[in-house]
Amino acid sequence: MSRWRDRNQLIAVAVIGLVVMFGAPQVLQLFTIINLTTAIALAVLALSLGLIWGFGGILCFGQTTFFGLGAYAYAVAAQNWGDTTSAVIVAVLVAAAVAAILGYFMFWGRISDVYLGVITLTVTLILFNLMRRTSGPEYKIGTALLGGFNGTSAPPLTVPWSGAMLFPTQLFYVAMGALILAYFGCIWLTRTHFGRVCVSIRENETRAELLGYDTRVYKLGLFAIGGGIAGLAGVLIANGIGRVTPDLFNLSYAAQVIIWVIVGGRGTLIGPILGAFGIFWLTSYLGTQQVVNANMILGLVLIGFVLLLPKGVVPTVVDLVGRRRTRRAGRSARRRARSGSRRSVQPAE
């Protein structure tokens, strides 16, 4: 893929992102905008898994751990301090730190992919059970009650220093801005030396190690960054919903993140984002009718993609387009060669 086409694609993504960011609130109703803010939070979560799974080969089934912890950390910090800017920073740091600690045990223990997936899933499920039991008045951090099953309220984001609360439309701008920044941050990261080493570890860990890279450090770094982005997604969902409940840790969210990435495509960053929006639309549509259960359809989607389209939508489409393009290029090259030998008229393109 040429550098130019690559750059054009990125510019196109940025333009579409900005158009959606500033255009959507003009066109859509407030209710849709609020819903869209939630979808954007989920897209950031999908991006975080797309980064660590697609570019580091780290199969984390419990990305919701950092998502939920980010949301809780934000809610607790914001309730205690009243200031939400520092709460956002704390939330991202807490999520990244927990990812780093968990990553230490897993990467230094050198457990295999499959174990890693299962352990991360277990962590999120146990947190789900734990947070559900924190309903008593004795479970509080500072002044914030954890609230068990009902969760705790998340104060909406405020403008730094002035303390004015953001309206839903402004919240949408913040969320969309965060998604665009996170996306381009990830793109940048995958093009640094660090990102390239991560990709080489995904391709062949032993070879990367033999070349002298301490793969554990790189994986840990990537995992922690992914955790931080998931924490940011948690902040956004806390704002989108206005409450933080243990449900953020539950099995259905954890499964959905995987489905978004599988459907969108591993190894791309735009795929998981599109997958998140697509599946979010599908589940909200399924939620409006009573005939079929949403879980059933999601399960079938996951099975279908694993069996029939394991690469996901975006890479498959890119492959198809690329194949057509090379075929066309090959054809015109052949024609040129033929015409060159016969010294006849230039073929019309």
Added chain:
Amino acid sequence: MDYAAVIVLQVAYGVANLALIGLGLAIIFGMMRVINLAHGEFLMLGGYTVVVATNNGVNLWLAMLVLAPVVVGLIGVIVERVLIRFLYGRMIDTLLATWGLSLFLIGLVTTIFGPTTTTTVSPPVGALHIGAFFSSGYELFLIVITLVLFALVYAVMKFTKLGLLARGTMQRADMAAALGVSTSTIYMITFGLGSAVAGLAGALLAPITGVVPTIGAAYIAKAFITVISGGAAILAGTASAAALLGFINQVVTFITGPTVGEVALLVAAIILLRLLPTGITGRFFRRSL
């Protein structure tokens, strides 16, 4: 003295509970290197089999000990033929596909029975007197039946022709196939057996936990932790991991309450895996079953 007996019984129950939940998963994982993420839903299906059967007038014991394993075992065979068969050797894809299956089963059962069940099964065994204390007789029954189940699986694996073929396939599938064993059939039977054990466990636990479509999530974390901490050996691994983690869980629960108990279980398992990445039987009792 009586108090000590009650505590010992509680700890033993905690261990038996983990072992019972994990055994079906361990059979499938140890034999086929397939981690079945729909394991929790197989337990859930066992519970629903009991509820449906007893509502239709079937004897509770018959429903729990015979019907549930048979029904869930058959479902397991179907799942293996329709889904798992295509994914051998693609471990991550099996994980993802069984996760899809798990969601599908949750959705299916929710559609059929509704999001909550009104019917619960009452434990068929009454309370147990130990001196001045009462303990649940059903928990004692579960401890006994777990021991029986382990003995049964051991006997099948060790003394029957099927067990021999299964162990051979487990060690070297290609060599077993070269010697004329139909590994595909062995895998199918193994998956069915593992599912049957899961169904039995779900049925046995139904009177204690109640039955809802999402009950699988409550089991699956504990089952995975037990099986992965145990390592490759099916029985020795599951038993030793269940003993260690169940003991930690019950003791911490006894001291601080159930909230911290489960966290202690998880933390212990993660530290254990840092020390023994291939599980307990990766280091100790390597030649055991």
